[in-house]
Amino acid sequence: MTGTGLVAGRTAIVTGAARGIGLEIARLLREHGARVVLADRDAEEAAAAAAGLGDEESVWSRACDVTDEAQVDALVTETVERFGALHVMVNNAGITRDASLRKMTTQDFDAVIGVHLRGTWLGVRAASAVMREAGTGSIINISSLSGKSGNPGQTNYSAAKAGIVGLTKAAAKELAHRGVRVNAVQPGLIRTAMTEAMPPDVFAAREADIPMKRAGEPREVAGAVLFLASDLASYMTGAVLEVGGGRLM
Incomplete structure (x- = not known):
């Protein structure tokens, strides 16, 4: 490897990287010397985010x-x-379609499971084939x-995020003998555009339940990812x- 930093000279893909936690992960990996690919469904926003992180090389x-x-x-191949x-x-890309069990549609359930669980599985499969x-x-x-823990109104999201843990452990067992590590990060209440759209009283109540008495910052999640990415x-x-x-x- 060349250069300095915990992941100097390495190449990283971050999905859902146009904003929020994904963008901070991409930013921190780049700061530590990695070449970074920002993948996102929103091509224009991803391009704008990438322009702020470095040159095309x-x-x-x-x-x-x-x-x-x-x-x-194709993302992995290219x-x-x-x-x-x-x-x-x-594998960071995600969406929410919150609703109670009584009101959630099958379309909203399938959409969240599709992005989080199918999307993560596809990412693990494609990346591991190369690695x-x-x-x-x-x-x-x-x-x-x-x-x-499960959140009320998030049966789809909670199920998908729990599934990612099982997927991570199964893939880790399959790939360990080939030198490929597979780990997961579980963020709690993180200050993003999505969480800040919550009613202020609800956000404050969530913070009060946290021993450290504050929400986390996207960069604090990125730090855990950088650690797992590094030696x-x-x-x-x-x-x-x-x-x-x-x-x-």
């Missing part, structure tokens, strides 16, 4: 619907063609504390790191 953006098998496979390798895959041949690689899947976590696979200020411990 180190940062690239690409439109990708993570529920589409061909698009995910990344390897462009940068020569793939060392880190961060296992190289004999090295780190895959990081973004779950949520909602997948540990500092070289003997970790199948692990689930909670980034939640002590909530649910």
Whole structure:
């Protein structure tokens, strides 16, 4: 590897990278020397985000619907063609379609399961096909504390995020002997555009339940991802790191 930083000289893909947690993950990986591909369903927003992170030799953006098998496979293939390798895959893309059981439609259930669970599985499968041949690689899947405790109005989201944990552990067992590590991060209440759209009293009540008495910042989630992507976590696979200020411990 060349340069300085925890992931210097490596190539990383981050899905859902146009904004929020995904963008901060891409930013921190780039700061630590990685070449980064920002993948997002919104091609224009991804391109704008990438333009703020570096030049075309180190940062690239690409439109990708993570529920589409061909698009995910093409994302990985074109990344390897462009940068020569793939060392880190961060499956972060996600959506919410919150509603009570009584009011949730099957379309909203399927949409959330599709993006989070099918999308993560497609990302793990495509990235691992490249990494296992190289004999090295780190895959990081973004779950949520909602997948540990369940949230009212989020039967779809909580089920998907819990499923990501099972997927992570199964894939980790399959790939460990080939030098590929698969881990997950479970963020808690993180200050993003989505959570800040919550009513202020609800947000404050959620913060009050956290031992550290505050919401987390996207960069704090990115720090856990950087750790798992780096050699500092070289003997970790199948692990689930909670980034939640002590909530649910």
